[in-house]
Amino acid sequence: MNKIITLFLILLLVNISIAAKRRVVKTYNDPELVFTPKGAIRGIVHDTHRVFYGVPFAKPPINALRWENPVEAKDWRYIKSATQQKPECAQRCNLGDGACSEVGTSEDCLYLDVFTPRNANPESKLPVIVFIPGGAFSVGSGAVPLYDASKFANSSVIFVNTNYRLGVFGFLGTDLLSGNFGFLDQIKALEWVHNNIESFGGDKAQVTIYGQSAGSFSVATHLVSPYSKPYFQAAILSSTPLTIGLKDKSTARGFATRFANKVGCSNVEDIDCLRSKTMDEVLEAQEQVKLQLGDKILDAFTIWSPVVDGDVIPKQPLTAIKDGETHSVPTIIGDVQDEGILFVYLAFKKKVSPLLYPGYLSSMFPLTWGRVLLKYPASGTDARPALARVINDYLFRCSGRYHVNKLVAKQISESSPLVYHYQYNHVKSIGHSFEPCNGHVCHGTELSLFFNSFNMVNEDLEDVEVDLAESLNNYIVNFAKTHNPNQGDLDTPLVWEPVSKSKNRTLVIQDGFELLDKTTVDPKCDLFDSLSYRGYTKNK
Template sequence: MNKLLFLTLILLFINISLAKKRSYIQNNDASIVSTQNGAIKGIVEDTHRVFYGVPFAQPPINQLRWENPIDMKPWENIKETLTQKPQCAQKCTLPPGSCSSIGTSEDCLYLDVFTPKDATPDSKYPVIVYIPGGAFSVGSGSVPLYDSTKFAQSSVIVVNINYRLGVLGFMGTDLMHGNFGFLDQIKAMEWVYNNIGSFGGNNEMITLWGESAGAFSVAAHLTSFYSRQYFNAAISSSSPLTVGLKDKTTARGVANRFAENVGCGIEDLTCLRGKSMDQILEAQEKVGLSFGDKILDAFTIWSPVVDGDYIPIQPLTAIKDGRVYEVPTILGNVKHEATPFIYSFFKNMVGIDYYRILVGLVFPLNSQKILKLYPPAPRGQDSRPILAELITDYLFRCQDRYSTVKLAKKNSSPIYSFHYVHVKSTGHPLDACDDKVCHGTELSLFFNSYELMGEKLDRDEKDMAIDINNYIVNFATSHNPNIGLPIPTQWNRVTSSQNSTLIMETTFETKDIFTNDAKCDVLDLTYYRNQVRP
């Protein structure tokens, strides 16, 4: 036998052996899944499987800081995915259970996968990809709040992702596009699309879901050519689209202030990459509003950038113009969205004169109409409650009404609306929110993670959490929240002739809260920071 033939037979034998090994791993050990980069080992619980800290891109550190995410290199041995990874670089100020207890690192491009226990490559379970919120500066998908055990038990695969935040994710200059965190999200979505079949998922049935900045991200993905192939439906919870993403000029101004704080030239990558993570975060924390900035820009100092390529247009403008990717969509908000922001920004009482000044700053052309509908408290009393109501309507509720109606008129895909109004029996860490439904307080019910959050809900609230889970599972499975698991009431879609919203309380009802709303009618005339001007 000649040497060439002998070597060929040896290689053939090795390949057959490896194929058998891969087949054995895939078919006989539920804790091990073969991805395109290599095999990973997760945890098999009694009711589900979970794979923590699965890498979807190379660590964006050293020379990869402020670079587009790069695919992982293949690995040979089975990689253990048994514990969650640190949150992306940040100084987390979110409530307990929303910040990682594991730590903080720039090496953070990992995701967590929750699957039904019986999932196999032939299962074809629907998939939800979840983008966490946090004003693009804090937050993580790898925290107890987003534990997706209940969804996995309900025959849905959930993937919670992480992405670079703050200046590390969204620094825009003449040389840097400023969308590194946004591209991290797309890279994670691409990884899910290419690999989720091995976990038992159907990559033709992927719902993209986000809350707050995560929902803002979902809206941006609905405009981006680079995202479109990776999802088939969308859920937007509490998205403040009115704030708008940064334009290039604004992004550069913010980046310049950061560069001055950290002691580097704005385009001096050698200097910028030479700074430690702590130095980066300290300099970032000093960046606030500057003269000429708009007061609402304080909600997101850092955000994705409308660069004409990755994000071609403001999402709200795209909705107005019918330039968003048409998919079945759920949009919704909670009753007192802005209360925690107002009480965080304004630590002391806002008097009648200061309130009028603030309204004039935010609504220079419409202030008198706004003041009639949102009058200040009497002199000597606090106007923060009415300011919180006004900003809730402007950033969330009325903008959602505008978006929902526009989408329903322009799209043939179904559009569903919700308004969450339940005040938790457990109270709230912020006194101003103790008897209100503040931004983000619904999430532990949406994920059924309230026990991990230390919340002792009453029986009606636990039933409500199951009902919400069922609506979301049904939507992810069939794009219709009414088909599949039992639900308490029919959730009618919004159409060009029917405005229906699911009111979420311990009892559910569908009603029209859109058509007759004088406050939203006036706020529509502000054109939401001119993003939807005719």
């Protein structure tokens, strides 16, 4: 009996000793450790910066939490490892090398990655950038090599990459389901930054939200949502397809009904049936939902997207822009030269006859397609180049110009938040993996330069391009620090003037940098302004 008691005491002491080693001993001397209000985490320390991968900002949205609003993550008692990236949210990623997760996919995906300078501490009060990735609201992840933010961290910025639920998982809208789960995930991530980033050395009162493509559309939507307003003080919007618009409730429910039929649930409101399906079954059914006769062709770009519900999202971003009802913050807005090529040539693998071209225009502009045809005539035997120019201008460039002009018109004094505009025209020396984009500047081409992640995605750029990339990153860092891309610790090659009521200035990025007026005289954009962007900017 005594031997048994002795053995029991020994085992008890061993367990206590192991638990004591795992308990958090609060010290700021170990750069691997950060003590957040939720618990301690251990990251990776590099020579110049630290990275904390896979930090949870909400409970896993699985089982009963599938198609529920994000729920606060639980606190943890012991040190949590943050040394490996987590899977990207459920999807079938088609974005290519460096932009798809190397870890895999999962519904358990509400995590973020935090990059900090090596010596950052709770007293540092460094500016913060939160990046929202794109991918048509159906693919994409912040936890990929393309968005490696080491360069930002090396420049004394805290950088946060986040995930959010995608496709059907994020944007299934019915009479009972809001359709805004993915957007609410983004707000939850911003809330997490607000509540936790000071532990990493960040300043919660100096947060810039930054997005590209659907991520940029998300930023535009945060500029409208009252729920997002407390969590950021500046915004960067890159390649925003504003004209596509978010879904209204009726359209969202139509796509949701088709999905329910494809996945084998007779009633779209039968949440138990929907939750009984595996991730792969949901993704397969999602792929089978296509446009039908009577649908609006622009919905094909984002069948699944946030829903204008009158609450979380009060109105269409473009309508809010028209009405002057967006949050007033310092803003950078820009696009790349050939946004439309990627979308048109992926949709049409073979040549499009010029005889068919007017039909495509009439589907987008039912009553005014002839006016658009005069500005964008097709030539030769293939109408795809002309159609790509229409998509480029109508969805991206001209709606971006409209956004800039409306923000500037809203300025009432010299202290009003400034607006900066850019156009990225640099053709990479390495070419493009998608043949129609060779010699052009396609959608997303600029990201590896803005992030300085070209080595991470195996791009062997020329020295002049490396210098270009560093300057681009410096502009963004300065903006995050001072809300002025020219002011800060980092050198920039040219003073980037803001757009004002008296002077239009665009930073044109090609092999170098040049300031030009690219927006005043523009008959094509004037035409789209007069037609309104899908009716969202029409005066009623």
